[in-house]
Amino acid sequence: MIIILKPDLGPDSAEASAIVALATRFPNITAKVYAHQGASHALTEVHLVGETKAIPTEIFAEQPYVVRVVRVSEKYRLLGRHEAQVEALGFEYRGVRFGQDTLHVFPGLCAVDDRENVDATMRAIAASGLTTCRMGAYKPRTSPYDFQGHGKACLPYVFELAAKHGIRVIAMEILREQHLDEIREALRAAGDATGVMLQIGTRNAQNFELLKTVGQQSEFPVLYKRGMGNSLEEALNACEYIASEGNRQIVFCLRGVKSQIASPHRNFIDFSHVPVVKRLTRLPVCVDPSHSAGRRAESPDGITEIHHATAEGVILGANMVLVDFHPTPARAMCDGPQALTLEELPGYLEDVALVRETYVKRVARARA
Numbered sequence: 001m002i003i004i005l006k007p008d009l010g011p012d013s014a015e016a017s018a019i020v021a022l023a024t025r026f027p028n029i030t031a032k033v034y035a036h037q038g039a040s041h042a043l044t045e046v047h048l049v050g051e052t053k054a055i056p057t058e059i060f061a062e063q064p065y066v067v068r069v070v071r072v073s074e075k076y077r078l079l080g081r082h083e084a085q086v087e088a089l090g091f092e093y094r095g096v097r098f099g100q101d102t103l104h105v106f107p108g109l110c111a112v113d114d115r116e117n118v119d120a121t122m123r124a125i126a127a128s129g130l131t132t133c134r135m136g137a138y139k140p141r142t143s144p145y146d147f148q149g150h151g152k153a154c155l156p157y158v159f160e161l162a163a164k165h166g167i168r169v170i171a172m173e174i175l176r177e178q179h180l181d182e183i184r185e186a187l188r189a190a191g192d193a194t195g196v197m198l199q200i201g202t203r204n205a206q207n208f209e210l211l212k213t214v215g216q217q218s219e220f221p222v223l224y225k226r227g228m229g230n231s232l233e234e235a236l237n238a239c240e241y242i243a244s245e246g247n248r249q250i251v252f253c254l255r256g257v258k259s260q261i262a263s264p265h266r267n268f269i270d271f272s273h274v275p276v277v278k279r280l281t282r283l284p285v286c287v288d289p290s291h292s293a294g295r296r297a298e299s300p301d302g303i304t305e306i307h308h309a310t311a312e313g314v315i316l317g318a319n320m321v322l323v324d325f326h327p328t329p330a331r332a333m334c335d336g337p338q339a340l341t342l343e344e345l346p347g348y349l350e351d352v353a354l355v356r357e358t359y360v361k362r363v364a365r366a367r368a
């Protein structure tokens, strides 16, 4: 059961406490207060978990400071689209707005290799008019003998160069809580000149302790990547872990699922789930065409499979694209075969804009 308070009442208000006190009258009920800063307004909700079927909604609904009381199914109670929660869960971070209606491209290095390549990549991104990028510092590799990423050693120049090129948000994967602390510390040292979206990679998609960790802070938004072997339901439940700890600034990312039938792609492209995630939840949805297709092979039509996969996501309404670029893919220390070159970036963005325009027209036609 979700009790929604009037917009001007905060999570520490006497009214929120009064609702929690009312709830304690009933046995086997846990009450938790949630505050959420949405794109349009701040919201305080009291969630009751447990034997709520026995509780009449009227006892809460009749309070003058309660807007609405909703019974929700146990599934995706925070992220799902329930009767009174039809508004999409957008958020703004570092001046960049994320929602089910926006689109941002995050091109960049799968793995940071050296300062020169970060500089060249960010320069190209800024020249294309973007303020968002991806930069992998901590790399989860299949073999312990492969390059593991420069970790915290590269953070000072990554953040310094982001400031130089006007990059506002960097998507960066973390593998453990310590990495979050290292990022926070390096950002402070760099004068807080940029922002980081914490990426939870496919390998940690059900690492519930790590999910709780990123959920317990709200300084950084989270890019949650679906587990490569997880059903959509498992992935959305995992996302709910982040939200249930208090952080609802989440973007859900599709990155392909592991299957023999995906071959010759690295993963079976699951972008047809973009509208499904938008229907089941209120989260903005990202697609990662690089880790899905896994190769930049060119079709006979002259379009690479990365471009084609991107178009697939964007035409279905994706809100974010995470995509690998590298100054010299052949020399990349991680995932070179799937990286596009910096020279290809302007054309790539034109292609995205073309598809997005068509999507927007399709939406307008459907609504007319």
Ligand code: PEP
Pocket (backbone or CB within 6 Å): 110, 136, 140, 173, 200, 201, 202, 203, 225, 255, 288, 291
């Ligand atoms: C990545 O984006 O760098 C990455 C490792 O992706 P995934 O977790 O989807 O494999």
Ligand code: MN
Pocket (backbone or CB within 6 Å): 110, 291, 334, 335
């Ligand atoms: Mn990669």
